Amino acid sequence: MKRAVLLAAGLALAGTAQAAQKLGEYQAQRSPEQVYASVCGYCHGKNVGPVIRGRALPAEAVEYIVRHGQNAMPAFRPTEVTPAELKALAAWVQQSSADPKEKGQ
Template sequence: MRRAVALVAGLALAGSAQAAQKLGEAQAQRSPEQVYSAVCGYCHGKNVGPVIRGRGLPAEAVEYQVRHGQNAMPAFRPTEITPAELKALAAWIQTSAADPKEHGQ
């Protein structure tokens, strides 16, 4: 009986891990531009937060800031920006050109 319960529990855990992986893969489909527009652009470039595009900010610093926040910037959880999205976003911000439509601090 214990073996059967352990087997069922193991299968349930494996199934939930696969479901979580598929969810993460589905969320990782957003491009850096889509993530920036949906999440970052709300403040950055609109006189709320500093302009971050075109500044050559190190990708590692962007990743840290996004996950930990600072001052008025909130931290974003992996459920809001997946690890894969964050890595791509940070690299994109590091190499992005300034957008003349953005303005701010």
């Protein structure tokens, strides 16, 4: 009985890992613009958080803050923004131009 329960638990965890891997593969296909629009733009640019586009923020700082959070900004896990997406997003933010439609603190 114990073996059956352990086996079932192991299979459930393996299925979860496979699902997370597939999710990560899907998310890795998003462009920096798509990630910004779906993850970042809700707060940055709508007077919730500071405007980040057009400020030449260092890519390394963007990566660190996205993973670790800062002040009211939460940290985002690799299942939410993959490492590849984050690297591309950080470079995009660093090189981005300001959007006159965005407002922020």
